[in-house]
Amino acid sequence: MRIVLATPLYPPEIAPVATYAKELARRLSLAGHKINVLAYTHLPEQLQNVTVTVIDKHKPRIVRLRAFRKALIQSAHDTDAVIAINGMSTEIPLILTPLHKKTIFCIADKKAHARFSIIDWLATIRTDAVINSIPKQKPEILPLETKPVDAIKAWNTSWNEHLQKIETILGYDN
Template sequence: MKIILATGIYPPQIGGPATYTKELAAQLSKAGYDITVVTYGEMVESKDWKVESVSKFIPLIRWWWYSQKLREVGADADVVYAFSSISCGIPLVLSGIKKPKRVLRLGGDFLWERYTDFGGTKSLRSFYESPFILGKWMMTWLLRRFDHIVFSTEFQQELYEKHYKKLPRHSVIENALEVESGKWKVESITSPHTPFRLLFMGRTVQFKNIPALIDAVAQMPDCFLTIVGEGPLDDMLRKKVEHLGLHTRIQFSVSVSGAEKRDMFASHDLLVLPSLTDISPNTALEARSWGLPVFLTKETGLSEDLRQGMTLADMTSPKDIVSAIDAVRKDYPSLRTACNIPLKERSWTMVAEDHCSLFGQITV
């Protein structure tokens, strides 16, 4: 069976879709599938499957280039699996290819993310309760161009079932959670550092609510914060830290992976993700797997199994964040103990098996 994995980003670029695409390609290739990845960016070398790249420059025109690449490599495919509704979904429609079944994976929400980019502060759930949503008609049209939609969480699936009419067939395939063990796991200490070390890790975008986290740290003089990641808010966040005189208590780092990410987890006391909504936060799963306590927005799509050992709270405002972190610190030994509870592993092999089952069903 020939499968095209259409993604917006791919390693060495860092991000959830990049990691997911490469891991899934590896598993499907191992299972005997003919895999081709189509992505934006520079040429990438790959031994076990093909990677086709399209220039990411010149907005809108790049969609046309991407569509032509899909037509070139995917006209005879059995399935085209898109990892983005807009940057991959629109080129797939433009390509006009008829044979492949079209599958869309949703782990985020384009309309809500653009709303927050322009200053919106509603959670995803509240956003969809609004009487008018700009662009919803377009998204409805686009979703109906697919044969199947894969959601990463029940949370988002239920939201879409409520607010989008006549959805294509759909299902949930949860993300992987590979449980780490042995000498590399974060040391299980019960006493935190002094000052208390907070960690944020992710893209610096509006819905991550990082400015509120910085304002909260300003009110907690015995806390230190590391912000790991890049994005459109980089300059604004750095200027805000300088303006508040927090440059000795808040540091910035580029994105990290592998051993560097492990070391980052090991040198902090708490991962804090105060997003307005975090549908499927892979960083939270990684940190929890390595043994670092996780403090996550209550507006999350992670299932009960996946959020075991995590603390959820409302972190919309700086006041909310300060109050919630104070409560966590008072009960820190219990939080550390909870991180030692074995997690139910969900390997990439299991994720791939779910996909194999789906692809087999829709191509019959």
């Protein structure tokens, strides 16, 4: 399945939304999907079998939003589904763009969701499904400490459940 992952942040940014977007792209790619990440970033981290379309985040806001919308239209043209991660910079183009594709809206940034609840609400109207929870943060592995085996298992389990939910919504059970 060809999937566009629209995200406001992507590594090298270090925010939780960025790390979530990268891990989601990585895991969907490993599941056999062709992923195109559409992100506001600069010098994105590369993943095998994942294409990253960069929108320059240093341009004025209106220019960025137009560029993101244009890239979203172009990317979605030849794809099966769109997964949009919340954030005003992805939601406004999502609201203004008729995609005619299966669309999932992931609320990964709870603070942004609280600040922009009206925009989030409008974005949910434009999507087929909303996912309100995301997997746990990856546990830290620190030197000279025992490996957090149980925490890593819980993290992997939460990701497997999350991916199963997404693939069920997309109608693609692996």
